Amino acid sequence: MAYELNKPSLIDRERVAKLPTPSKIFLFISCTGSIEYPGTEKSVKEIAKKLDIELVESADQTCCTGYMLTCNAMNPQLALAATARNLSIPESMGLDVAAFCNGCYAYLRELKHLIHSNPNFHAVADQAMRALGREFHGHVNVYHVQELWYRQLDRIKSMVERPLTGLRIAAHYGCHYLVNKDVAIDDFNYPTFIEEIYIALGATPVFYNERRACCGYSVGRGFTHREETVLPHLAIKMGSAAEAGVQLMTTTCPGCNVALDREQPALRKMGVNVNIPVIDISQLIAFALGTPIDLLCFQANTTPVLPVLERFL
Amino acid sequence: MKREQAGNWSSEFRRAIEETGLADDIKRCMSCGKCSGVCPVARVSPTYNPRQIIREVLLGNDERILQSEEIWRCFWCANCLGNCPMEIKYPLLMLALRYYALESGAGKKYVSKLFRFVQNAYQDAVTFQPLKPQRLDQIRAMRSSIGLAPLRIVSDKGKEEYRKLYDMFGTLEWIKRIEAIPEVPVTFSFEPGKLLLDNATGHAHHNKEKGE
Numbered sequence: 001m002a003y004e005l006n007k008p009s010l011i012d013r014e015r016v017a018k019l020p021t022p023s024k025i026f027l028f029i030s031c032t033g034s035i036e037y038p039g040t041e042k043s044v045k046e047i048a049k050k051l052d053i054e055l056v057e058s059a060d061q062t063c064c065t066g067y068m069l070t071c072n073a074m075n076p077q078l079a080l081a082a083t084a085r086n087l088s089i090p091e092s093m094g095l096d097v098a099a100f101c102n103g104c105y106a107y108l109r110e111l112k113h114l115i116h117s118n119p120n121f122h123a124v125a126d127q128a129m130r131a132l133g134r135e136f137h138g139h140v141n142v143y144h145v146q147e148l149w150y151r152q153l154d155r156i157k158s159m160v161e162r163p164l165t166g167l168r169i170a171a172h173y174g175c176h177y178l179v180n181k182d183v184a185i186d187d188f189n190y191p192t193f194i195e196e197i198y199i200a201l202g203a204t205p206v207f208y209n210e211r212r213a214c215c216g217y218s219v220g221r222g223f224t225h226r227e228e229t230v231l232p233h234l235a236i237k238m239g240s241a242a243e244a245g246v247q248l249m250t251t252t253c254p255g256c257n258v259a260l261d262r263e264q265p266a267l268r269k270m271g272v273n274v275n276i277p278v279i280d281i282s283q284l285i286a287f288a289l290g291t292p293i294d295l296l297c298f299q300a301n302t303t304p305v306l307p308v309l310e311r312f313l
Numbered sequence: 314m315k316r317e318q319a320g321n322w323s324s325e326f327r328r329a330i331e332e333t334g335l336a337d338d339i340k341r342c343m344s345c346g347k348c349s350g351v352c353p354v355a356r357v358s359p360t361y362n363p364r365q366i367i368r369e370v371l372l373g374n375d376e377r378i379l380q381s382e383e384i385w386r387c388f389w390c391a392n393c394l395g396n397c398p399m400e401i402k403y404p405l406l407m408l409a410l411r412y413y414a415l416e417s418g419a420g421k422k423y424v425s426k427l428f429r430f431v432q433n434a435y436q437d438a439v440t441f442q443p444l445k446p447q448r449l450d451q452i453r454a455m456r457s458s459i460g461l462a463p464l465r466i467v468s469d470k471g472k473e474e475y476r477k478l479y480d481m482f483g484t485l486e487w488i489k490r491i492e493a494i495p496e497v498p499v500t501f502s503f504e505p506g507k508l509l510l511d512n513a514t515g516h517a518h519h520n521k522e523k524g525e
Binding site: 029032035036037039041042058059060061062063065067068069070071072073074075076077078081082085114120121124128131137168175176178180181188189194204212213214216217218219220221223224225226228229232233234236247294295296299300 | 334335353356357358385386387388389390391392394395396408409410412414415423424426427430431435438439440441442443452455456458459460461465466467468470471472474475477478479481482483484487488492
């Protein structure tokens with residue numbers, strides 16, 4: 001059963017207004033995103049082109065190094081140093097950062113915060129920067145691409161070429177954006193800005209009960225506790241979406257996308273009747289804006305996407 | 314489990330956790346239990362209880378908590394943090410507790426299977442780049458077909474600097490050191506005491522299966 005809340009949006013309009021509409025920004029490449037769902041990276045680039053945002057990349061950028069840290073598979077010093085190093089690249093260009101993975105986004109922000117709030121961690125970053133002949137002062141702001149899209153939603157709405165009329169879409173927000181309560185543009189428990197994006201694209205948002213439930217994959221529990229906790233949790237989450245009649249789900253993080261998309265065959269084996277394609281919010285926007293479907297690389301998905309989108313072509 | 318000694322309970326443990334610089338806020342806990350109420354892991358595992366874990370750290374029995382399997386269950390979704398009136402960073406507490414446990418070999422099995430990703434990243438500065446040629450070809454074909462570089466390749470300069478950081482902070486040695494510690498089994502479980510949701514029906518029921 002889907003629910004509708006007669007509750008006003010809790011979006012922080014002041015924060016939204018303060019978001020930049022950059023003409024140029026540094027695109028932070030996600031490992032999981034570029035490997036598992038190349039269409040996400042492509043979509044970000046296609047939308048940026050339409051919004052006249054120049055994306056600057058650097059092959060010197062490495063993995064954000066947050067994921068394996070949060071899996072306790074490395075010592076924390078490496079991740080702190082790698083964060084300082086990665087952020088020193090856009091900082092030296094005078095650019096802010098846009099990430100399209102909640103992991104990259106949150107680790108960059110949290111580790112940057114730790115570097116500047118804890119003298120021991122600051123010393124680690126400092127030592128690394130000196131050894132590499134780099135400088136990092138922490139002047140760089142980190143944004144998630146979804147914020148940049150939402151900031152210019154009116155413009156996106158005016159550019160829609162494929163209105164998604166009648167498509168029942170549901171959001172998976174991804175925890176590691178919203179938990180940054182000092183900057184996130186929406187409420188932790190009751191966010192609605194993604195649903196506003198759906199409406200702008202002509203689609204019908206579906207509020208399913210487990211909308212704010214996590215993907216279960218964030219610190220490697222898919223490797224360590226898959227049968228014990230991750231799959232039972234996903235069964236509840238995806239089962240609730242299926243029951244609400246969700247036709248398509250979007251994520252804002254390639255890691256979440258892997259969990260929600262690739263685990264569906266296992267969920268079906270457990271008896272959960274679920275077959276919901278899961279794509280990135282940037283892929284959805286790029287599709288609505290008329291990007292040729294081949295460029296969205298939906299063949300990377302385990303749960304087929306075309307059956308629900310081909311009627312809009 | 315062997316009988317607990319008075320010496321198991323001390324503030325040393327809490328201080329050690331605070332000194333990691335990751336979780337120095339847990340004293341603020343007022344045991345309201347919101348963390349347990351919103352925890353998706355608690356919903357599917359009857360013995361897992363974030364409020365109780367915070368309590369254990371504050372009371373200071375490291376032996377019990379480090380030998381528990383519970384601290385390895387957290388998904389890191391941060392629902393607890395997002396709803397905590399005292400803004401306790403419970404996910405970072407889990408990170409700190411897991412590091413602490415590893416030093417005694419407890420929970421090693423949960424990290425050792427991930428070490429290879431860290432070791433591989435030493436070579437290419439990318440996490441999760443597949444090694445199987447067939448999968449790599451697949452990715453190359455997909456990425457090339459949409460006009461992206463065939464693979465995410467970090468520049469030689471980037472790789473070299475990244476390796477330098479590994480060497481500087483002894484990451485590969487750290488892995489070797491943890492691997493050399495004998496594995497301590499994580500056998501302890503707290504008492505189950507939860508309403509569980511039935512996966513199939515979505516109805517709540519009392520868990521009756523588990524008894525120690």
